[in-house]
Amino acid sequence: MENLLPIIFIYILVDNFVLQQFLGICPFIGVSRKMETATGMGMAVVFVMAMATVATWSLYTYVLVPFNLQYLEIVAFILVIAALVQLVETFLRKISPTLYQGLGIYLPLITTNCAVLAVALLAVRQEFTLLESTVFAVAAAVGFSLALLIMAGIRERLELAAVPKMLQGSAITLITAGILSLAFMGFKGMMTL
Secondary structure: OOOHHHHHHHHHHHOOOOOOOOOOHHHHHHOOOOHHHHHHHHHHHHHHHHHHHHHHHHHHHHHHOOOOOHHHHHHHHHHHHHHHHHHHHHHHHHHOHHHHHHHHHHOHHHHHOHHHHHHHHHHHHOOOOHHHHHHHHHHHHHHHHHHHHHHHHHHHHHHHOOOOHHHOOHHHHHHHHHHHHHHHHOOOOOOOO
């Protein structure tokens, strides 16, 4: 129980999956143009990451380990993540068609988002309990969402700024992502598990 607060702090700020571990860069760059789509993607990732980690931890603990099938870990985890993404995609299509269209191809790409799979794998590798795994997944997803929202806010402001022609588009986006990563490096070493 005393591990929960450090897990939250570490995976939101210190070991942020996007800005420190460089996982999930594709949706980070692709969906961070507008705050609305960044918020929607952030909520979708929080849901998928939390549910996928709970499901994969349970699958690993109660099925794969007892039957000595750990070698199926990655395949089983990807299937669970894909099913959850389909659930989110169907839900968004019904509830918010504009958000669904705004997320575009990046919503189904959550299935292949390496950050989601990495969280599921790390939860079992670090031998977290179910509660620790869930807190870890939510913290990692909140960290992902935080990075996404910060980037979206900056990119919306950059649309109004006088950016030199040679830096417009992808160049300023990548420079901004690099500066954000450097800013988050300031948290390194503050806390460890």
